[in-house]
Amino acid sequence: MGLSDALPEDYPTFLAALKVRIRQAQTRAILSVNRELILLYWQIGREIMERQEQEGWGSKVIDRLSDDLRKEFPEVRGFSPRNLKYMRSFAEAWPDPEFVQEVLAQITWYHAITLLDKVKDQMAREWYIQRTIANGWSRNVLVHQIESGLIRREGRAVTNFSSALPAPQSDLARSVLKDPYIFDFLGIGEDAAERELERALIEHIRDFLLELGVGFAFIGNQYRLSIGGREFSIDLLFYHLKLRSYVVIELKIGEFIPEYAGKMNFYLSAVDDLLRHPDDSPSIGIILCKSQNRIIAEYALRDMEKPIGVAGYELTTHLPEDLRGRLPTVDELEEELGRREG
Structure with a gap:
C-alpha cells in the first residue's frame, strides 16, 4: 500500500464524528x-x-x-x-x-x-x-x-473537574459521568475478575456504549503505551466527541483506594503526551470500582493535576425484570397507610 492509500491516524475519530452527524x-x-x-x-x-x-x-x-x-x-x-x-x-x-x-x-x-x-x-x-x-x-x-434511573445517576460521580478543567468544559464533563453505572447486561457474577469484567464489556460493547452515554467512541482495550522503555496497558480507551478529549477507563473489582488515582494520573499524562492532538481538550480519567467511599475519593482527587472521576458500578439490578414497574411507589404506600390509619 502506498503512502497515498494509507488511512490518516485521526480517521477513526473522523468516521465516528461523521456517523453521529448523519x-x-x-x-x-x-x-x-x-x-x-x-x-x-x-x-x-x-x-x-x-x-x-x-x-x-x-x-x-x-x-x-x-x-x-x-x-x-x-x-x-x-x-x-x-x-x-x-x-x-x-x-x-x-x-x-x-x-x-x-x-x-x-x-x-x-x-x-x-x-x-x-x-x-x-x-x-x-x-x-x-x-x-x-x-x-x-x-x-x-x-x-x-x-435505569438515569436522572438519579447523572453527574453524581466524585470528580476534581472543577479544579482540573476550565469552565464550561468542567460542567460538561461532570454531566457525562454517572454513579453508579449499571452493567446488568453482562450476565456475570459479583465475584468476576477484572479481566472477565473487561472482556464481558467488550463483548457487549453496544450495550456498554449505551450505558456510557452519547458521544463515546471506542478506541481499544488493553491499549498499549510505551513509556521509559516499558510497556503499560490502559484497560479501556475512548474518545468523547462532545468533550473533544480522550477518556481513559480503569476497571477495579473492589473498593476504591487512593493509589488508583495516582496510577490514573500517570496514564493521563502519558495519553496527553503521546496521543492528544493540539486541538483536543485535556484527557479525562474514569475509575470504575465495585464500591467507593466518597470522602476517601474526594481526598484522593483533591490535589490531582489531571481531571479524574470515580464512580461505582452494579452488575445486577435490584429487582427482577418481571417485577419492575409492578411494585407500589412511595406515594402509593403512604396513601395506603393513610387509609389504614384512618
Whole structure:
C-alpha cells in the first residue's frame, strides 16, 4: 500500500464524528414530519379534555369518536380509543401550547407516550425530554434510561473537574459521568475478575456504549503505551466527541483506594503526551470500582493535576425484570397507610 492509500491516524475519530452527524440529520428529518402530528394530537387531546370537563363526555363518546374518525380516515393510524385517551392525557400534562410547539414537537409521539406511562413527576418528564432532544435518543433508549434511573445517576460521580478543567468544559464533563453505572447486561457474577469484567464489556460493547452515554467512541482495550522503555496497558480507551478529549477507563473489582488515582494520573499524562492532538481538550480519567467511599475519593482527587472521576458500578439490578414497574411507589404506600390509619 502506498503512502497515498494509507488511512490518516485521526480517521477513526473522523468516521465516528461523521456517523453521529448523519444520524442527527436523519433524526431531524423524521422530527420535522412528526411535528405536525404532535401538534394535531395535542389539539385533539385539548378538545376532548375541555368537552369532558364542560359537557361530561364519557368513554362511550370516545369510542364513538374513534369509530367515526377511523371510518373517515381509514388510511390514517392513531385514532384508536386508547390513543385518543393518550391525547387527552398529553394535553393535560402539558397545557402550555408554546412549550408543545417549541419543545415537545421535537420528540415523537411514542416518546411522549413513554413519558406519560413511565414517569409521573412533571419535572422528571421535562428532564428526560431535554436529554432526548439533546442526545437524539430513540424510544427504546429513552425507556432504558428511565428504567435505569438515569436522572438519579447523572453527574453524581466524585470528580476534581472543577479544579482540573476550565469552565464550561468542567460542567460538561461532570454531566457525562454517572454513579453508579449499571452493567446488568453482562450476565456475570459479583465475584468476576477484572479481566472477565473487561472482556464481558467488550463483548457487549453496544450495550456498554449505551450505558456510557452519547458521544463515546471506542478506541481499544488493553491499549498499549510505551513509556521509559516499558510497556503499560490502559484497560479501556475512548474518545468523547462532545468533550473533544480522550477518556481513559480503569476497571477495579473492589473498593476504591487512593493509589488508583495516582496510577490514573500517570496514564493521563502519558495519553496527553503521546496521543492528544493540539486541538483536543485535556484527557479525562474514569475509575470504575465495585464500591467507593466518597470522602476517601474526594481526598484522593483533591490535589490531582489531571481531571479524574470515580464512580461505582452494579452488575445486577435490584429487582427482577418481571417485577419492575409492578411494585407500589412511595406515594402509593403512604396513601395506603393513610387509609389504614384512618
